[in-house]
Amino acid sequence: MTQAQLAQGTSPLLAVRDVSVVFGGIVALNGVSFDMHKGQILGLIGPNGAGKTTLFNCLSRLYQPSSGDILMEGVSILSRPPHRIAEIGIGRTFQNVALFPNLSVMDNVRVGTHARTSSDIISDSLRLAWIRRSEGDVNKKVHEILAYLDLEDVAHTVVAGLPFGTQKRVELARALAADPKILLLDEPAGGLNHEEVHVLADLIKRIRDDRHMTVLLVEHHMGLVMSIADHVVALNFGKKLAEGTPAQVQADPDVIKAYLGSKDQ
Numbered sequence: 196m197t198q199a200q201l202a203q204g205t206s207p208l209l210a211v212r213d214v215s216v217v218f219g220g221i222v223a224l225n226g227v228s229f230d231m232h233k234g235q236i237l238g239l240i241g242p243n244g245a246g247k248t249t250l251f252n253c254l255s256r257l258y259q260p261s262s263g264d265i266l267m268e269g270v271s272i273l274s275r276p277p278h279r280i281a282e283i284g285i286g287r288t289f290q291n292v293a294l295f296p297n298l299s300v301m302d303n304v305r306v307g308t309h310a311r312t313s314s315d316i317i318s319d320s321l322r323l324a325w326i327r328r329s330e331g332d333v334n335k336k337v338h339e340i341l342a343y344l345d346l347e348d349v350a351h352t353v354v355a356g357l358p359f360g361t362q363k364r365v366e367l368a369r370a371l372a373a374d375p376k377i378l379l380l381d382e383p384a385g386g387l388n389h390e391e392v393h394v395l396a397d398l399i400k401r402i403r404d405d406r407h408m409t410v411l412l413v414e415h416h417m418g419l420v421m422s423i424a425d426h427v428v429a430l431n432f433g434k435k436l437a438e439g440t441p442a443q444v445q446a447d448p449d450v451i452k453a454y455l456g457s458k459d460q
């Protein structure tokens with residue numbers, strides 16, 4: 196039995212409850228609900244315009260749902276601004292890479308460690324000195340993550356000059372540096388070649404297994420989702436079309452129909 200299966204009986208780590216998002220007249224999400232359990236890799240799929248990015252942006256707090264709720268460990272996250280979601284254990288990467296291009300790999304990852312430790316100045320100053328992370332601890336953490344993601348050789352290289360695939364790995368390192376409970380990945384395979392997608396698939400599985408992470412994967416690359424997700428939620432026209440194991444979702448007639456009618460395969 197996998198970790199995720201064992202967790203099925205427990206309360207969800209993250210619960211999406213009847214979330215709708217309306218932009219002007221467009222209903223981008225229409226009453227979507229699903230649960231994420233600890234240790235799961237959950238793949239969120241759907242044809243163009245299905246609502247994947249909209250949902251991702253609700254989870255990372257860039258968009259406010261028009262109705263419904265999103266609960267992290269039973270507590271609504273909807274009153275929390277985007278810069279304060281790292282504190283409750285939600286980490287994210289960006290579809291188009293959002294690093295500091297003129298900083299080194301190491302400094303970009305270092306920024307990630309501060310996302311969790313110093314975003315709230317008042318509670319930080321009230322915190323006892325011995326709880327506060329010392330500079331030495333931060334360095335240790337940064338080095339551990341660089342080694343884990345095989346980025347030590349480029350630790351002192353400025354990010355702007357690195358290949359896109361490596362930059363994506365740096366972004367993953369930065370997200371991991373905040374010790375998230377949930378990692379939200381927005382199309383991590385976008386722009387990667389075949390070989391890089393394989394490496395990425397292994398890496399995401401490794402992160403889940405070694406670091407006990409829960410992963411939400413928004414992805415166009417069906418091969419990647421179907422090979423590593425333990426649970427898949429399929430959206431179409433803002434509604435949940437199907438959910439289940441990759442095999443169940445792949446065989447679902449509504450999912451097949453939705454994909455046949457789109458240019459995604």
Ligand SMILES: Nc1ncnc2c1ncn2[C@@H]1O[C@H](COP(=O)(O)OP(=O)(O)OP(=O)(O)O)[C@@H](O)[C@H]1O
Nearest residue numbers: 218221222223241242243244245246247248249250
């Ligand atoms: N900021 C916005 N303002 C207005 N409409 C939007 C906005 N963001 C998304 N939409 C609309 O909401 C719907 C869902 O879009 P969304 O980007 O979430 O889909 P998606 O599943 O991520 O698609 P893709 O696979 O193309 O990235 C679409 O009809 C889109 O045009």
Ligand SMILES: [Mg+2]
Nearest residue numbers: 244247248249
């Ligand atoms: Mg999208």
